[in-house]
């Protein structure tokens with residue numbers, strides 16, 4: 001059968017692919033979008049949106065528990081049913097993507113349900129049958145999947161990934177979480193706040209190991225306060241299952257739990273994609289240049305490029321690829337001010353480089369740190385005011401190269417810090433602007449005033 005000719009084929013209609021496909025269709029291109037699971041991808045069905053509904057619920061419980069001593073007395077009875085219902089009915093439409101498919105086709109995109117593979121330059125085959133010839137090219141937006149470590153006995157067991165943890169309609173009595181990154185910590189805290197006995201096992205010496213050590217400390221203390229047993233510097237060497245999980249640990253101990261959540265990182269979905277037909281042998285991710293080009297007539301966006309697994313990054317990269325495909329001018333990809341927020345309570349937001357990352361790059365950094373509890377707003381807030389602002393500056397250039405804001409509104413305070421790092425706002429400007437009182441973001445002023453530069457009279 002002859003190949004169907006189109007302008008662009010987008011493989012994977014998650015966050016990044018749907019954005020690319022939809023906006024190219026808006027621009028009048030003939031676009032085929034291929035998706036084998038659900039249009040919208042991980043974020044709306046098993047990622048950001050349902051997990052943030054979970055954290056919203058967990059935070060409401062925690063806030064209610066802070067009423068004693070602040071505003072009277074509250075008896076809090078946790079109930080998972082409304083959370084499961086919101087996830088099923090409001091977030092995911094019972095894991096049905098009809099609305100998303102209609103959204104895509106309503107913009108003029110042609111939707112194909114199936115598994116796509118590249119069959120040569122500009123050629124895509126779906127489910128080994130239908131073939132498409134893309135005049136302008138192919139966009140790979142296939143995302144990532146949970147990494148399952150090769151632990152003795154794990155493979156055959158009914159372990160959870162983020163998907164089962166989000167789909168859960170009835171809570172287990174206990175949960176072991178392998179991995180102390182963003183997924184592990186957000187879910188561990190929520191489950192604990194709903195009364196599940198949670199144990200987190202993190203192989204590194206600290207939680208959130210890629211972030212500032214102060215972030216790890218805040219996360220560790222917050223989880224512990226919620227009753228989570230946190231074990232760092234320890235991994236599992238064997239897993240067995242018989243009506244529950246038993247994990248043998250690297251220190252010889254054991255942990256038992258009704259359910260086991262594997263949250264040990266993500267791997268790009270590149271297998272069976274036919275990249276070899278273009279002479280590409282990808283590593284862990286699909287390398288792209290600053291215009292998201294992986295090869296002639298091949299673009300890639302989102303998690304699959306390995307720049308970070310975040311929805312805002314997939315959207316950002318989509319925007320760059322769209323401009324390039326349409327031949328429009330615009331700035332190249334710039335990751336200096338990549339923001340990220342771990343939605344624990346307190347939220348841990350960060351942008352740009354940590355102190356250690358800046359030092360690795362040879363920057364003779366100066367840092368500033370202020371705990372939220374010493375700010376007026378932190379004092380007023382009282383219970384639940386844990387957090388801090390940490391700034392990492394390059395004194396030679398007089399700008400911030402990174403920052404962390406942890407606290408009840410850590411992700412929102414991050415907005416100002418993201419602008420500062422992205423736009424390279426001079427530290428002297430940050431020192432002499434006005435910060436509203438009494439806000440959490442005033443902690444930025446307290447921190448920025450600590451720098452020894454520029455010399456002040």
Ligand SMILES: Cc1cc2nc3c(=O)[nH]c(=O)nc-3n(C[C@H](O)[C@H](O)[C@H](O)COP(=O)(O)OP(=O)(O)OC[C@H]3O[C@@H](n4cnc5c(N)ncnc54)[C@H](O)[C@@H]3O)c2cc1C
Nearest residue numbers: 012014015016036041042047048116143302303309310311
């Ligand atoms: C539990 C969890 C919580 C998260 N929370 C946040 C958060 O709070 N904030 C944030 O910014 N990010 C968060 N993320 C990350 C966010 O979900 C991802 O960064 C985002 O979904 C990436 O979008 P993407 O388009 O690159 O990939 P995906 O959303 O994974 O979409 C890729 C799509 O491609 C499809 N596909 C793959 N291969 C093929 C093929 N061969 N043929 C056809 N279709 C194919 C897949 O089925 C999938 O639908 C979270 C992730 C998880 C797992």
Ligand SMILES: NC(=O)c1ccc[n+]([C@@H]2O[C@H](COP(=O)([O-])OP(=O)(O)OC[C@H]3O[C@@H](n4cnc5c(N)ncnc54)[C@H](O)[C@@H]3O)[C@@H](O)[C@H]2O)c1
Nearest residue numbers: 149179180181182183184202203235263264265309341342
């Ligand atoms: N709020 C957000 O924006 C958000 C939320 C969830 C996920 N995400 C994205 O998804 C990505 C994946 O999340 P993740 O938490 O799975 O990965 P991660 O890479 O952030 O963390 C995984 C952790 O597991 C540990 N680990 C690995 N193997 C282990 C083992 N065998 N035993 C014990 N610990 C082990 C690692 O040391 C690491 O700390 C994140 O990096 C982030 O980009 C973002």
